[in-house]
Amino acid sequence: MAPKKAAPVPARKETPSLPSDVEDLKAEIDRQIGSLVNQSNRGEIVTRMVSVVQERFSGPIAHPRHLRAYDDIVPGSAERIIRMAEKAQDHNAGMDTKIVDGQIDDQKRGMRFGLFALVLVLCLAAGFDYMDKPIMAGMFLSTAVLGAIPVFVFGRNGKN
Template sequence: MKNTNPAEKNSIVKLEQHYSGPLPHPDALARYDEIVPGAAERIICMAEKEMAHRHNTEDRLTKNSIRTTYLGIIFAFLSVLILSGSVIYALYKGFDTVAASIAVGSIAAVAGVFIFFKAKKK
């Protein structure tokens, strides 16, 4: 027999759950453990190992970046000292145009490096 009463309405209830994170939802984790005993602990252990690996990798990248920055500063300082010494030596020997060329070239190279890295950061 059909429902002919217009006051009675059918309704549909829809339930959605969203969960995000490195581990499954706790209910799903419990179901894994029901199917395979010890699976929940293995999944948690796997997530902990992945997190430790990610932190280790980020630490190494940060240390290498700092080391590269320091080496860049040291080599830039040594280059400036060597080029300044070359300019002074050329002036001492009376090669004014050579000294000027070295000085202008050095300034242009240093300015070029700064402009390059400034543009690279953007």
């Protein structure tokens, strides 16, 4: 039986310098295929056979293929991984709810305190007016007005 002729190989492209680990890998492949492939085609075949596979999967659980592999190694582990991700998601949602509820409570407490302070300052202004001290009454009243109106118009953070 006559040896098969190799398909024509297109002109070899110049490859940019590769990291040393890739060069080491190419050298190892070249050593392994040694006498199986003639010397003139060996470099092209090695270059074509070397490939880098990179997978990225973003999410709370592993890629389904990886889950299947985990389950093959330890039966039931895929379900445990999914349950763990569900628990983490429930925990994060609970923490977000607590944070938002805490912020709302803080805002309510601040508004109550602000209203109490405003009423107190207005009472002091009325008291000074009753004692016939209009300058002191005007100072307390102007402080209350200048401090309270912008809060009610623009909010506590001064945003429109």
